[in-house]
Amino acid sequence: MNNFLLLPIIIPFFFGMILMFGQKNISYQRVTSLVGLLISIVCAFLLLLNVYENGPQVVTFGDWPVPFGITMVADSISSLLVLTTLTLAFFIVWYGFKSIGKEREQFFYYPGVMFIITGVNGAFTTGDIFNLFVFFEVLLMSSYLLIVLGGEKAQLRESIKYILVNVLSSAFFVITVAFLYSVVGTLNMADISIKIAELNQPGILTVIAVLFLLVFGMKAAIFPLYFWLPSAYAAPPIPVLALFGALLTKVGVYAIMRTYTLFFTHDLAYTHELLLILSVITILAGCIGALAHFDVKQIIIYNIVIAVGVILFGVAQMNEVALEGAMFYLIHDMIIKAALFMLIGIVIYVTGTTNLRKMGGLMKTYPALGWFYIIAAFGLAGVPPLSGFVGKLLIVQGGFEAGNLWSSVFILASSIAVLLSVIRIFIYAFWGEQGTISPNVNPSTYKGLFIPTMLLVFISVAYGVGTEWITPFMDHAAKMLIDPSIYTDAVMKGGE
Amino acid sequence: MKTNDVILQFTAKIVFFIIFFYAVHIFFAGHYTPGGGFVGGLVTSSAIVLLIIAFDLKTVKSILPINYLYLVAVGLLLALGTAAFSMFVGEPFFTHFFDYFNLPILGKTSLHTAALFDLGVYLVVVGVTMTIIQTIGDDE
Amino acid sequence: MEIVMAFVCGFLFMAAMYLILSRSLLRIIIGTGLLSHGAHLLILTMGSFGGSAPPVLADGVTDYVDPLPQALILTAIVISFGVTAFFLVLAYRAYHELKTDDMTLMKGSEHDE
Numbered sequence: 025m026n027n028f029l030l031l032p033i034i035i036p037f038f039f040g041m042i043l044m045f046g047q048k049n050i051s052y053q054r055v056t057s058l059v060g061l062l063i064s065i066v067c068a069f070l071l072l073l074n075v076y077e078n079g080p081q082v083v084t085f086g087d088w089p090v091p092f093g094i095t096m097v098a099d100s101i102s103s104l105l106v107l108t109t110l111t112l113a114f115f116i117v118w119y120g121f122k123s124i125g126k127e128r129e130q131f132f133y134y135p136g137v138m139f140i141i142t143g144v145n146g147a148f149t150t151g152d153i154f155n156l157f158v159f160f161e162v163l164l165m166s167s168y169l170l171i172v173l174g175g176e177k178a179q180l181r182e183s184i185k186y187i188l189v190n191v192l193s194s195a196f197f198v199i200t201v202a203f204l205y206s207v208v209g210t211l212n213m214a215d216i217s218i219k220i221a222e223l224n225q226p227g228i229l230t231v232i233a234v235l236f237l238l239v240f241g242m243k244a245a246i247f248p249l250y251f252w253l254p255s256a257y258a259a260p261p262i263p264v265l266a267l268f269g270a271l272l273t274k275v276g277v278y279a280i281m282r283t284y285t286l287f288f289t290h291d292l293a294y295t296h297e298l299l300l301i302l303s304v305i306t307i308l309a310g311c312i313g314a315l316a317h318f319d320v321k322q323i324i325i326y327n328i329v330i331a332v333g334v335i336l337f338g339v340a341q342m343n344e345v346a347l348e349g350a351m352f353y354l355i356h357d358m359i360i361k362a363a364l365f366m367l368i369g370i371v372i373y374v375t376g377t378t379n380l381r382k383m384g385g386l387m388k389t390y391p392a393l394g395w396f397y398i399i400a401a402f403g404l405a406g407v408p409p410l411s412g413f414v415g416k417l418l419i420v421q422g423g424f425e426a427g428n429l430w431s432s433v434f435i436l437a438s439s440i441a442v443l444l445s446v447i448r449i450f451i452y453a454f455w456g457e458q459g460t461i462s463p464n465v466n467p468s469t470y471k472g473l474f475i476p477t478m479l480l481v482f483i484s485v486a487y488g489v490g491t492e493w494i495t496p497f498m499d500h501a502a503k504m505l506i507d508p509s510i511y512t513d514a515v516m517k518g519g520e
Numbered sequence: 521m522k523t524n525d526v527i528l529q530f531t532a533k534i535v536f537f538i539i540f541f542y543a544v545h546i547f548f549a550g551h552y553t554p555g556g557g558f559v560g561g562l563v564t565s566s567a568i569v570l571l572i573i574a575f576d577l578k579t580v581k582s583i584l585p586i587n588y589l590y591l592v593a594v595g596l597l598l599a600l601g602t603a604a605f606s607m608f609v610g611e612p613f614f615t616h617f618f619d620y621f622n623l624p625i626l627g628k629t630s631l632h633t634a635a636l637f638d639l640g641v642y643l644v645v646v647g648v649t650m651t652i653i654q655t656i657g658d659d660e
Numbered sequence: 661m662e663i664v665m666a667f668v669c670g671f672l673f674m675a676a677m678y679l680i681l682s683r684s685l686l687r688i689i690i691g692t693g694l695l696s697h698g699a700h701l702l703i704l705t706m707g708s709f710g711g712s713a714p715p716v717l718a719d720g721v722t723d724y725v726d727p728l729p730q731a732l733i734l735t736a737i738v739i740s741f742g743v744t745a746f747f748l749v750l751a752y753r754a755y756h757e758l759k760t761d762d763m764t765l766m767k768g769s770e771h772d773e
Contacts, residue, residue: 027607034613038600044593085614096613154732161739168746172753180754181766184685187747191692192680194743198699198736205729206706558738652745656752 028074029081029098031067032106033145035060036113040138050129054121057134061114061141068107075103076497080504080514082151090516091215097151097515100500101351105148105278108355111483112270112362113141115476119366120263122472123373128173128261136173137267139166147275151515153204154211156279157197160243164190167272170264171256182259189252193242200235207232214515217286217508225290233288233295237280237302244276246336247306250329254313257325262369265321269328270362274354277332281339281350285505292342300340304431306333307438314445318380320368320453323445324361327404330442331357337435338419346422348502352494353415356403359484360411363400364446366477367393371453373473376462380452384459393474394454396481401450403484405443411488525574532574539567547642551630557638561645568646569653577657588650595643602637665705672698685751685761689744696740700733 039060046052075081080099084090098106117137124133143163150156168190172183205211207228208219220229238249245253253273257265280299288295310329317323335357338350370393375383387394399410406412416439423432453459487494504510543563550556572580606615618632672694679691707729715727755761 027613030607030613034600034604038597041593041596041600044589083612085612087612087615154735158735158739161743165742165746168743168750172750175753175757177757180750180757183750184754184766187743187750188680188688188692191743191747192695194739195692195695195699198696198732199702201732202699202703202706202729205703205732206708211728558734648742648745652749655749 026081026083028067029071029083029096029103029149032064032071032110033096033142033149035064035067036110036138036145037142040135040142043135043138044132047130047132050126053129053134054117057117057138058114060138061110061117064141065107065110065114068103068110071098072100072103072107072497075100076500080511082515082517091210091212094155095151095212095214095515096149097214097511098149099504099511099514100497101278101282101504102148104351104355104497104501105274105358106145108358109141109144109148109271112358112480113137113267115480116263116266116270116362116366118476119266119369119473122469123369124261124263125174131173132169133173136166136169139163140170140267140271142166144271144275148278151213152211153213153216154201157194157201160197160275161194163272163275164194167268170267171260173264174261176259179259182256185252186256189242189256193239196235196242197239200232200239203228203235204232212515213282213286214512217512218516220287220290225288229288230291230294233284233291234298236283236288237295237299240276240279240283241302242276244273244280244332244336245306245329246332247302247309250306250309250332253329254322254325257328258319258321262365262372265325266362266365266369269325269365270358273328273332274358277335277354280336281354281505284339285342285347286508286511289342289508296340296342299336300428300431303333303336303340304434306330306336307435311438311441311445315441315448319378320371320380320449321378323380323449324364324368327364327442327445328361330438331361334416334419334435334438337431338415338422341419341422341426341428342506343422343425344502344506345418345425347505348498349415349418349420349422351415351498351501351505352418352491353412356411356415356484356487359480359487360400360404363477363480363484364404366473366480367397367400368449370470370473370477371397371449374462374465374470375453375460377460380449382460383453384456385454386459387454388458389461392478394450396478397454398450399485400481401443401446403481403488404446405439407443409488409491411484413488414491529574532570536567536571539570540564543567547638548635550638551632551635557641558645561642562649564642565646565649565653568650572653572657577654588647588654590647591643592647592651595640595645595647597640598643599637599640602633602640605633661709662705665701669698669702669705672701683762683764685755685763688763689747689751692747693740693744696736696744700736700740703729703733703736 039056043053043056075098080097082095082097084093084095086093140163143159143166146159146162147156150159168183168187171186172179208216210216210219223229242249257268284295284299307330310326310333313326314323314330317326335350335354338346338353371386372378374386374390377383403410403412406416420432420435423435543560546555546563547557547560568580568584603614607613616633618630620628620630623629676691676695676698679687679694682688707726711723711725713721713724715724758766760766
């Protein structure tokens with residue numbers, strides 16, 4: 025029994041409520057949201073240290089005995105993700121001060137961000153499969169608000185499709201949970217894991233596993249189900265896009281990672297092979313999209329799809345090295361995607377266009393922006409010693425260990441496509457002849473956008489260079505993923 | 521065109537209270553039998569909608585000068601506060617407390633913190649429903 | 661009983677899919693409503709129909725129905741209520757802004773030159 029692990033969820037929720045008052049007072053809104061996020065970051069950091077020293081923390085709502093109440097579990101995986109989420113939210117909110125626009129700030133932008141953080145952190149922390157659905161809905165409801173906020177025509181049009189896709193996938197989620205409940209008779213994730221091990225994976229469980237892949241894959245944007253992502257994400261303004269790109273798909277990835285390591289581990293030849301194939305095709309589809317587009321937003325958005333494929337490839341290997349790599353890459357990708365979206369947001373701000381063909385010569389006018397962009401781009405592609413390197417290395421190593429030679433080589437080759445797609449932005453936008461420049465660039469706005477971005481790029485560099493210090497946490501997380509009994513023991517024991 | 525809606529307006533004034541007190545009844549019935557904050561909230565908002573149909577949005581706004589979004593926030597705070605209260609006394613989140621008290625008129629009554637949580641739910645439901653109806657209704 | 665329910669769920673899903681695949685936005689929203697009804701009914705069916713008494717605390721009752729599916733359905737109903745309401749408001753706003761409720765006219769991509 026330890027309520028402390030709930031604080032990173034409750035504090036943003038609480039601040040979201042107080043932010044619903046005083047909508048017109050922008051400075052109140054800004055200061056309160058930053059303060060709320062800072063307090064949550066401190067709590068999440070303390071939680072991470074606590075989990076690292078004392079093992080997974082468990083609390084069951086309402087003092088119920090364990091398999092019956094709703095359990096919240098903070099292990100090293102979820103506490104790492106929660107800390108990353110809050111840190112990114114802090115920088116994105118800061119970045120938004122100069123770019124989100126006064127109308128949105130006065131109409132529930134900050135409460136929306138706070139509620140989305142509540143949902144994301146809750147989804148990372150929960151130990152109950154139906155509660156996962158509830159937190160998914162919390163984050164989806166706030167994402168509906170954020171995606172439509174401002175009410176531009178493109179936003180309205182795209183948000184209808186976005187909501188429809190997510191309503192369908194939520195209905196599938198409910199249906200899948202119903203099937204799972206009828207087979208195992210419990211909703212507690214640790215208990216499900218134990219019951220499934222006793223049942224020894226009959227055919228129906230494989231069906232449920234694939235249904236879960238469908239549900240979470242729709243959120244995570246894996247191959248046949250990513251169709252909604254590029255147009256929906258292109259509609260909202262940059263800070264919202266950064267928030268969505270960094271966090272929302274990753275919640276789906278986390279859910280696949282969790283269910284496929286905790287529950288469905290008995291028919292690897294079918295479920296994980298399917299995941300492997302899908303992840304490879306996802307990478308391929310993402311690469312094609314990233315190389316084909318001349319719209320900077322679309323290029324980075326397709327890079328989300330590629331990264332999802334790489335992480336799930338790591339999960340599909342089901343060995344400790346690859347899972348550690350997947351954890352490394354997951355957190356790397358959250359940080360670097362937020363940084364990249366913020367950077368191209370600045371590029372769009374100074375040029376006034378999203379079309380690469382119209383840009384050019386920014387290196388002369390904004391050299392610092394160019395350097396930071398190239399650092400982030402190399403980080404994304406995984407050039408050592410930047411942050412993407414270790415994750416990809418471990419994933420590929422795990423792939424070789426599992427005997428998937430060709431697909432691992434394919435992952436390596438995809439890095440080149442990733443590098444090419446982001447360097448193309450660099451070549452077109454920063455080199456060459458002077459392209460269009462927005463006539464009303466305000467230096468103080470530029471500075472306000474650039475400082476949080478710069479700090480976030482520094483964090484991503486530190487994540488890559490400081491791998492040495494992060495490895496123990498990742499080891500811990502990988503052990504957790506490969507051996508479900510640590511998780512189930514902690515949950516079953518924690519309720520007594 | 522002004523329609524003749526004297527009967528509707530007259531009945532609405534009375535029926536509003538009947539529906540509202542029925543909602544209160546349902547709310548408290550939820551203590552041990554079917555009912556509760558969600559249904560009570562929906563019934564209450566249907567009473568307010570009846571008023572809006574009988575009169576119009578402006579009149580109803582002057583009768584009930586409530587910012588429904590604040591109602592949502594207050595409801596959420598109440599619900600979270602009830603759930604989080606147990607954290608401060610060292611129990612797991614969401615633990616409820618109840619006991620029997622001898623109240624002046626009602627006699628022996630069980631008081632339960634879950635009722636406070638339900639009140640929060642009630643306020644949220646009324647707030648959300650009315651916000652949505654006002655958003656659409658404002659355009660006419 | 662389960663067989664009947666399975667057919668009812670299937671029929672609801674079928675009707676929902678038919679409506680969702682139509683062009684009009686309003687029909688699509690009604691379709692999502694039917695879809696969630698089908699899903700809720702499915703939870704009820706999956707929880708099996710054993711037990712005779714309601715799962716309310718009373719003396720001497722041992723044969724009561726499984727309360728968990730009902731709790732899940734209640735949660736899911738509240739959520740789908742919220743989502744449907746939001747979707748309706750959004751559809752109304754979109755109809756005003758875009759002057760159409762026909763999904764085939766809402767294809768995007770005017771940004772690609």
